[in-house]
Amino acid sequence: MHFPVDWKQKEIIGVPKSRLDILPRHIYWVLIGIQLLLTTTQIIPTTGASTIFLFLYTIVSLLVRWRLPLPVFTMIIDTLFIGIISLYYPANVIFLPIFIFYFCVHNKPLFTLPALIAICNNPSFFTCLFLLGAIISGYLLFLWERQRTELQAEVDTLHQRIHGMTQNEEHLLRDQYRLEQVSRLTERQRIAEILHDNLGHELTAAHVTLKASSALSDQGNIEKARFMQQKAEQRLGAALGQLRKTVQQIEPNDDLDLKRVTTLVHSFAFPVQFSTTGSFTDIPAAIHQLLYVSVQESLTNIMKHATPTLVNVYMERTSAIIRAVIENDGLDQSLPLHVGNGLRYMRKRIEAVNGSLSIHHNKTTFRLIIILPLKE
C-alpha cells in the first residue's frame, strides 16, 4: 500500500553538496584534452607554423563554443576550413577527429561527412584509430547526457508536483483553521441566543416581580407582597430549569461522537473488529474530528489498496493521549508501496496538533498507529 518516503524524497530533491558530481561536460573536456594531447604527439615531428596555427585554431573553435551559444552547424565552417587545408597538407587531417567527436556529442551524424571524406582521402592507421575512438566516446557521451537530461526533467516535474501539493495542503490547512474559527463564533452566537431567549426572559420577570414585592411590602400590603414573592420564586425555578436545559444543549454529545466512529467502522465493506479502551467523553471537538477523519482515511485506503480478511481498529484513551491502531492483513504485494496524498495530508494534520503517525508493514500486514495528544 503505502510507504514512508523520507529517504526517497531526499534522493529526489538532490545529491548532497559534498558529493563530487561528475557531469558529462567534465568528461567532455577531459576527452578533448586527451585528444589534443594525442594530436600533439602526432604533429610534433612535423611541426611548422601552419600546423601550430591549425592546432590553435581547433582549440579556439572549441573554446568559442564553450563561451558562446553558437549553433552546432557553425562548426561545419571550421571543419571545412581544416578539411580544405588538409587537401594540400594531408598531415593536418589529424585535427578532424576532434570535430567529428564534437558532432557526435551533439548527435549530428550528417555534419561529420565533410570531415569523414577528408580523412578517407588521406587515411592512416593512427587517424582511423583516433577517429573510431572519437566516434565511440562522442556517442557514449551523448547518450549519457540525454539520459541525464531526461532524468533531470523527470525530477523537475516531480519537484513541481510536490510544490503544487504542498501549496494545496497549505490552503487546506488554512481553510480548516478558518472553518474552525467560524464554527467557534457560530457556537458562541448560538449560546448567546439560547441564554437571551430562554433564561433572560425568566430572570428579568423574576427581577421585576421581586422589586414589586419589595414595594408592596414597604406599603404594608403583606398579602400581595407574599403573592408576588411566590410568583418570583416560580419564575426563578423556571429559570433554573431553563439553565439546566441550556447547559444540556450546549454540552457536546460525546456518545454521539463516538457513535459516529462506531457507525463508520461497522458500515465498512470488510469485516472489522472494533474495540476501545478508556472514556472518550471529554475529548476536545477538534481532536474528535481529527480522529474521525483519520480512521475514515485509513479505511478508504484499505478499500483501495488491500483485500483484508479482517480489519482491526483499536482506540485507546489515556490521561495524556489517544492512540488509534488500524491494521489489516490483506496487503497486496503486487502493488508498489508509496505514501499517497491522503496519508500525507493525514500526517500533516496530525503533526499540526503535535501528534504523530507511524506506518509499519510486513509481507501481508499493514498497520497505522496514530497518536493524538490531549494536552498542549
Next chain:
Amino acid sequence: MNLYLFAIKEDIRHPLNIILIFLLPLPVLFIPANTDSYPFGLSLYGMIIVYSSFLLSRPVVEDRMKGISVRIAASPISTLRYLSSHLLGYLSLLVVQICILLLGSLIIHGNAVAGRLALFTLYLTFGIMCLSMTLAWNVLFKSYNISFGIFSGFASLMCLFSGVSLPLFLLPSSIIRYIMFLPTYWLPYGLDAWFTGDISAFIQAHAILLVYSCIFLLIGSKRRL
C-alpha cells in the same frame, strides 16, 4: 570619467608602473647589435612586455580579490565593457612603452633597426597576447601575490626556452619543434622573419599570436565572482 581613463589612471598612480613603462625599455637598447639579426635587446624587450602586462593587469585581479567584481556585476556595467575598457587602457600604456622603445632604438641604433612600423605591429600583437595571457593566468588564482610568484618563475623559463631571453640560434634545433607551442616563441620568430625579409613567416607570427590572444581571452574573460 569613463572606465578606459579610470583604468589608465589607476595604473599610472603607482610609481613602479611609471618606471616600468617609461624607463625599463631603455636599458635593453644598449645591448649591442648583431650583424645577422636585430639587436638582441629588441627580442629581450619581449620579456619586459610579459612582465609589464602582468603588472599592468593587477587592478583586474585586485578587483576580484576585493569583491569589487561582485559590485560591478550588480551594476549596469557589463563584464564585456569592464574588461574591454581595462584591457584597452593597459594596451594604451603598452603602446606608449613600445613607442619609447622604438624611438630609443632610432636614437641608439639608427638605421640598424629597419621597418619600425612592422616592429610596432609585431610588439602590439605580442602585447595583446601577453595581456590576454595574464588575464587567463590570473583566473587560476585567488591571490595576486601567489599568482605573480608562480608566474615570474614560469615566465622566466618560458622566455628562456622560447628565444626571448636567449637567442634562438643558441637553442638546440631538436627542441625548437617543442618550444613552438609556447606563445612567446613567436616574437623572436617574427623579428627574425622581418629581418630576413620573410613576409609570410612574419604574417604567420602575427596570426599565431592573435589566435593565442583569442584562446587566452576566451578563458580569461569568464566572469569569476
